[in-house]
Every structure is written in structure tokens, then in C-alpha cells.
Amino acid sequence: MDLLVKVLGHAVGLQLPQYQTSGSAGMDLVAAVDEDLKINQGEVQLIPTGIAIAMPSGFEAEIRSRSGLAFKNQVVVLNSPGTIDSDYRGEIKIILMNFGKEPFVVKRGMRVAQMVISRYETANIKLVEELPDSIRNEGGFGSTGI
Numbered sequence: 165m166d167l168l169v170k171v172l173g174h175a176v177g178l179q180l181p182q183y184q185t186s187g188s189a190g191m192d193l194v195a196a197v198d199e200d201l202k203i204n205q206g207e208v209q210l211i212p213t214g215i216a217i218a219m220p221s222g223f224e225a226e227i228r229s230r231s232g233l234a235f236k237n238q239v240v241v242l243n244s245p246g247t248i249d250s251d252y253r254g255e256i257k258i259i260l261m262n263f264g265k266e267p268f269v270v271k272r273g274m275r276v277a278q279m280v281i282s283r284y285e286t287a288n289i290k291l292v293e294e295l296p297d298s299i300r301n302e303g304g305f306g307s308t309g310i
Contacts, residue, residue, distance in 0.1 A: 165219065165281065167218075167219050167225075169181060170216045175196040178214060181279055190278030191279050192230070193213045193215075193256065193277045193278065194276065195213070195271065195272060199272075202270075203261075204262065208259060208260070210257050210258070211260050211277075213276075216253055221251075223281055223284070225247070225280070226248075227243075228277065228278050238265075239263070239268050240263065241260060
């Protein structure tokens, strides 16, 4: 599958989305900020990546937190996973939230999120009066044990 990437003017010279190892499922996205951007404790900021993408119908890009930022700094992608639809052509922006105790500074070119390309199915909605039985039926919220 080919992922078409357009670099926007404010991201010229920054790293393209990139897999860090041959076994990586997600490619890192970098911040295309013009100057350092501070995210205070409990604050949310929208971080530009400076790229727009196109992929075939039947695919989506999922935007996820980077585990290192989440563990070391408690900075996460707030709506993780965020979905980029195959027909969206605007700039990818990352919603970052700082759950940590200290301000976090986003610097130009910093790896702030990862993007995973996934295939999906579209569902045909069929209205029914009853659903087929299953072993679990309506059991939820711990019904299968701890």
C-alpha cells in the first residue's frame, strides 16, 4: 500500500513519518512547531505535524501516543487512537495532553506521536428485533472474571 505524503511549507526540512525499526507497526510523527511550545500540567495543545496524507479507500491512519512520552512524561495523545480517514486531505495535528506534574516542552522536530495504517471494513446496518444468542450474551464489566 502506498501512503502519499505532502509536506506543508512550515515542515520543510523535518523528518518524514518514519518507522524506527523493521518490526515497528507505527511510524513516528514529528512536531512542526515554529518555536518551543509549553504544555502545562493538565493542559491540552494541538500540535501541527506539517504533513497531509492520502491513502486508498478501505484504509485509515490511527494516531497513537508514543509509549516513551507517556511513561516518562505522562504526555499522551488525548483522543488515542485518533482516526485519519482516507478522504481527509488536511494537515495532521496531534492533540497532546500533559497529565504529568511538570510542564512539558514540545520542540521543533520532536517525535510526538505515532501513526499506524490499518485496513478497515464498512458495515451494512441491519435493524433486527433480536440479536443471536452467545455464550456471554449481555454479560459485561467484569462478567468474565478478573
